[in-house]
Amino acid sequence: MATTDTASSPRFTPQDLPYAYDALAPAISEETMHYHHDKHYAGYVDKLNELIVDTPFAGQPLEDIILSADGPVYNNAAQAWNHAFFFGQLSPKPQKEPSGELLEAINRNFGSLDELKVQIGRAAAGLFGSGWVWLAEDPSGRLAVVSEQNAGNPMRHGMKPLLAIDVWEHAYYIDYRNRRADAVEALWGVVDWKVVGDRYAEK
Incomplete structure (x- = not known):
């Protein structure tokens, strides 16, 4: 998340996509990417900038806000x-498998990558309402699949996020309607395991 420090600029600005809007089709359509990135994601950033004006959060990094805020700010x-x-x-053009x-x-x-995918798919299908499913590392170094409703983030539990699966309807409904499991399955074709591996390697 980019940050700016001038009084005339928003505190946070949305990150540009590192690929074209249509680059992930057919797993994720161009239309979905425009709505997901430009409307939903950008909307959260804009609302956050409004909410933190003249508050103690105004000068904090985004990760610190997540750890300490509640309610709409969080x-x-x-x-x-x-x-x-x-x-x-x-x-x-992802690295198709972890290494x-x-x-x-x-x-x-988990025993295997296939079993990890099964567990993530099961968690995503079973999460009631909107939220996120994460692959995260706990403080002992153990990996776990974590289900979080709404805006939940495993950093709040002292865990390091490695992989995120968005199961809010806006992430998939244009392309898959109510077929959440199909949307999650399609994501595996565009997840870049090099990025996930780099996150895991960060200390």
Whole structure:
């Protein structure tokens, strides 16, 4: 998430997509990307900028706001961060599978990549209403699939997010209607495991 420090500029600005709007089709259509990025994500950023004016949050990094805020400030801060994180892990030319230490950790904690995908798909299908499903690392180094309603982010539980699956309807309804499971399955074709691996390697 980009930040600006001048009084005449918004505190936070949406990150541009690192690919063209139509680059992830057919997994995610150009129309969905325009609505998801330009309307929903940008809307959360704009609302956050409004909410933090003349508050103690005005000078804080986005991650600190997520950890300390509640109510609308938290919701918009988390949704802004979550969306930037989500878009950043997708690619039209992704590394299709994890490798190195991340692959070892997935095999150690889930048995296989296929089993991890099954567990994420099950969590996404079973999450009532809107929210996010995460692959996250807990403080002991163990990987876990975490379901969070609404704007939930595993950083609030002391965990490090590695992979985000957006299961708000705006993320998939244009392309898949109510077929959430199909939308999640299609995402695996555009998830860049190099990005996820780089996140895992960060200390």
